[in-house]
Each structure stands twice: as structure tokens, then as C-alpha cells.
Amino acid sequence: MPQSSAPPVLYSYPTVDKLTSSLANFILKAQTDAISHRGVFTIALSGGSLPNNLKPLADVKEIQWDKWQVFFADERIVPLDHPESNYAACSKAFLELVPIKKEQIHTINTELFREQTRIDPTAATKSGEEDDAENEAVEIADDYEKQLVNTFAGANAARYPTFDLILLGMGPDGHTCSLFPGHELLSENDRWVAEIQDSPKPPSRRISFTYPVLNHAFRCAFVAVGEGKQDMLSSILDRPEEGLPCSRVRPISPGLVFWFVDDAAAAKVKYPKTEYKWIEKATDDDLITGERKRMKEEMDAAVEAADQQ
Template sequence: MSLTKVYSFETNDKVSQALGEFIAQASSESIARNGRFTIAFSGGSLPATACKYLRNNQNIDFSKWYVFFADERCVKLDSHDSNFRLVREELLDYLVQQNRSIPADQVMVINDDLIHEPAKVADDYLVKMQSVFAEANKIRFPEFDLILLGIGPDGHTCSLFPKHPLLEVKNDWVASIDDSPKEPPQRITLTLPVVNHARRVAFVVTGAGKKSTVKAILDEKNTHMPASLVAPIKGDSYWFLDDAAAKGLTENTPTEFKL
């Protein structure tokens, strides 16, 4: 049975520390089990929060990591709107300086020559996913070891927005979107079935501006918010919140953080 575990911390910095420990343990367990660690990052403030302590953890074997993006904007890779650029600046560049790089062919970026045709970007990204999940022809959906997600004020996650047709996708691994309500409008995203087949899904939410959305998802189970539809079939979901984002939740919702 899938569990939802909610952790609240006094500051954003403490969220980063705990999240770094969580990711490190997930990496260790996955590498011990399968010889690799498959992780997908969202954008926004998440890469900075997730990587602040993670990048200096000397016990992580980053050479076994396969990095994906839970969603990506159809922009050039050096654009300030690129989720890849955020992860590069917060993690990948630091690892290069430490001579602990993730091999370049294990960082799955979009083909930015195709950015004016999002459907082709999605098709190309699917091929890259299938190259890593080698049994792609034998499985319905890939099983990521960890997907890191944020939420928007409207409860969107990845680039899955309220009332959007992409929420109804049943079979595709990755989909394109031309009409994102949030700029830029052209993106690709992992689909809800892929997110729900992950071994672990971790939401990372900080700031008082998100507290009503967090409450609507965790307390009120508001299914009009896409993040409420995340319920891993085999794995568990985790929420890493600061106290400002957790304020207003029922008293027994946040739990003590333990690995």
C-alpha cells in the first residue's frame, strides 16, 4: 500500500539538509539493488533546495546516476528558462569541479534543435528514456527510482495543469504541451502514469505562499489539483515542507523526519 509521508522543517536550509540525506539514501539503495540510480528533477526553486547539501556528499557515487527532467521548457539549454540549466548550475558544474562528474551521456537533455516543434522534442525524449529503461519493449511504464516535484499555486506539478487534457493520458511516457498557462507555453512533461510508477516521489514545497495549496492537496484531497493525483502504485510519496508551507495542516499530518 502506498504511503504519504509528510515532513516539516523550521527553515528552507533544514529542508535542504533533510532532502539531501533522503536523496543520498535513495541513491545508495538503488545502486546496491540495480547498479544505477534514475532520478528526475523538476525546475523552479527545487534544484537549489535539493542540491545545496547533496553536491558535497562524498559518499554518493554520481557516476551511477541517470538524470532526467520531470518536465522541460522547449528552450535552448543555456536559456534561463531551462530546467537543465538550473540543475547544471546547482549540481552538475559543482561535480565537474570536484572530479566527480555524472557522465554526460547519463544526463538526458532535450534536443534543443527541435524546440519549435514540441511534439518532436517529446518523441526524441521518449527515445532517450527507452535507451535507459532497456526493457522498454517489455514494460508498460518505466520505474524511476526517484522523481522530485514541486507544485504551483494552482496545484500543478510537472507541466500537468488543472483541467488540461494531458491529465487524461493513459499510455504515453512523455507528452508535449503547446498551451501551458505558465510561460513559456511550449514544454514536454512526464505523464501522470509515469510519475505514479516511480519507486519514490518527493514533493518539495517551501514558503507561506504555498500553504493553502498544500492544505488543499494533503488535508482536503482536492482532486482538481493535479498534484493530488500523484499516488505511486508501488512506491511511496514524500512531502518535504518548511513550517511556513505546512502551516494550517491538521496537527497530526507532519511527521518527524527519519530515513
């Protein structure tokens, strides 16, 4: 596979309703494409405002919920029913409204929590308990990585898991997942899932996918809405050389990164927009399918040229 990446694809909508409708259609297409190739759809979700933008999924009749394997691109080290839990937010928004089995939803293992984490998960680590807290976080991250291994190892001989779709948000500082500007976690290239004990945004203790996972996905899709996103969205798309965490999400070919934004968020962006092509039928091609076809044609031509030498 060529170690290159294509530029982001930017979709902008006049209203949030039109955005979420297109996003649901986009997810449906990603699901259909994945199931036709491998019989399963692997997706990773994020927290923040993203879960509420996924509510229309509950009304999409064509979704094959029995084929989904759901992960979380990052998670806070809190109980699964805690207000800060990304799982809890996604569950309330749509997962508990659809016929998906619990074993298809991969959450952090709360049985690994220390007693202190169970009692007050967002409290500062007590003096003298720093090593215990770090060991706990490492164990939780490693356990989640093992869940990835168990899901992807059978179908993937590659070094990294290849998600069909990872849905992401954009923080006010340009962070995504729990990858924050200037943090040492940005340079993690070996682990699939890593712990973070000093998140600039509370709660401080989390686990997160690393860039090797994000940048081996077939599709990464960001969602950003509202005037408050204008300046940061412009920085990320118009000045990627600044190296903000969101700008570093660039899946290698044939993977692509998409941005679903409303016109309010895109008001200051100079980056060219693309008109979204509504997927009417399961057989309709999307950009990923087109990229796969292009790569196959190039490889076939290379093989043919080599045979003629």
C-alpha cells in the same frame, strides 16, 4: 504488483536548511538502495525553486555520481542555456559542480528545433505556423520518450519506466511538472512524455512526464517552502478529493510519495506529519525498503498457502 497506493508521507522542518539537509540524506538513501538492487540510480528533476534546494548534494561525499542517470520531469522548449530551461537551472545549482558525465544527463534534443525556436523560443507561434510548431513539439516529446526507453528497456520489462526517484515542485495553482489543473494532459494514459503547447504559465511550449510515469516511480518527493504555499499545500494534502494535479501523484505499491516542506508552508495543514529518520548507514532501512519487505512477506505467505491447498 498490487495496483494500490499508500498515503503521502509528510516531513516538516523549522528551517529550509534543515529541510535541504534531510532531502540530501533522503536522496543519498534512494541512490544507495537503487545501486544495491540494480547498479544504477535513475532520478528525474524539476525546475522552479527546486534546483536551489538541491545545492547541498554537491557536498555529499557518499554520492556515486558515476551511477546516476538524470532526466527532467518536464522541460521548456528552449535552448539548454536559456534562463527558462530546467536543465540550465539544475546545472547551475549543482550538476556543474559535481563529477557527472554529460552523457548521464538526458536533455531534450535541441537539434530538433525549428529556426524560429532557435531565434525566439518563448515567442507566440506565428499565424500559419501552428502545424509546424505542433509537429516540432511532438517530435521533441517522442525523442525524449525514446531516451527513457533506451535507459529503462534493458532493466525493465514493465510497460512503464520505474524511476528510483522523481523530485517535484508544487505550483501556486497545484500543478506539478507541466500538468495543470483542468488541462487535457491530465488524462493522458498511454504516452510517457507528452507535449503541451498552451501552458497557462509561460513559456507556453513544453514537454512533460505523464501520470503513468510519475505513478510507477519507487519514490516521488515534493519540495515546498514558504508562507505562500500554505493554502495550496492544505488543499492538496487535506482535501485530495479536489483532484489537483499534485494530489494525483500517488505511485502504486511499493512506491511512495513524500513531501518535504518547511513549517511556514505547513502552517495550515491538518494532515499528520512524520518525523524524518536520518539514514546513518547504507544498510539502514527506509520506508520503501520496508514496503518491499512487507510485500515479499505477503507474497511468500500466499505462495505457501497455495502450496498447502
